[in-house]
Amino acid sequence: MRISTKKLQDYPFYLRPFFWNQNRKYGMVLKPALLWARIPRLFTSVALLFGALDSRKSAITPSLRSMITVRVSQINWCEFCVDVNSYMYAKRAGDELKLEALFGWAESDLFDEHERLVLDYVDSITFSDRQVTDTLMTRLRLYYDEDGIVELTGLIAFQNMSSKFNSALDVPSQGFCRIPSKK
Numbered sequence: 001m002r003i004s005t006k007k008l009q010d011y012p013f014y015l016r017p018f019f020w021n022q023n024r025k026y027g028m029v030l031k032p033a034l035l036w037a038r039i040p041r042l043f044t045s046v047a048l049l050f051g052a053l054d055s056r057k058s059a060i061t062p063s064l065r066s067m068i069t070v071r072v073s074q075i076n077w078c079e080f081c082v083d084v085n086s087y088m089y090a091k092r093a094g095d096e097l098k099l100e101a102l103f104g105w106a107e108s109d110l111f112d113e114h115e116r117l118v119l120d121y122v123d124s125i126t127f128s129d130r131q132v133t134d135t136l137m138t139r140l141r142l143y144y145d146e147d148g149i150v151e152l153t154g155l156i157a158f159q160n161m162s163s164k165f166n167s168a169l170d171v172p173s174q175g176f177c178r179i180p181s182k183k
Contacts, residue, residue, distance in 0.1 A: 069155070084176050121136060
């Protein structure tokens with residue numbers, strides 16, 4: 001990693017419940033959390049936004065949310081994000097077949113029409129040489145209302161921020177899942 005983390009006891013006391021929760025959920029505190037927590041107000045804001053996007057009330061199924069975050073992470077070369085998001089996808093979906101085919105999703109027959117549409121949207125937002133077209137937006141409306149499209153776009157944008165942050169700071173995988181991270 002390009003930036004060091006502090007010892008847990010050196011972070012403000014009010015962040016420790018977040019760390020405790022991560023340790024409970026993942027078996028360890030996540031390195032990106034320790035980096036964001038160097039500036040507590042940023043950590044708190046990022047944690048609250050992630051919580052809102054990963055809500056049970058989401059218009060996007062948990063397994064699709066995880067697939068989206070893996071795809072964005074692959075594009076942005078974030079080893080940590082591919083690792084943790086692949087783990088969450090496998091846990092939520094119950095298999096890894098689609099994860100193994102995600103690099104070449106456009107040529108794979110494993111993905112249904114809805115997933116292919118969402119992955120096309122992910123790629124259109126995440127690759128800097130592409131744009132979202134009116135045709136793509138019209139197709140999204142077959143599956144999502146306007147609030148759902150805003151939520152979907154917010155999730156993709158959040159994961160772009162997160163994976164670019166982690167990639168720039170060279171946050172390594174923490175050993176959750178063995179899915180390749182290359183494009």
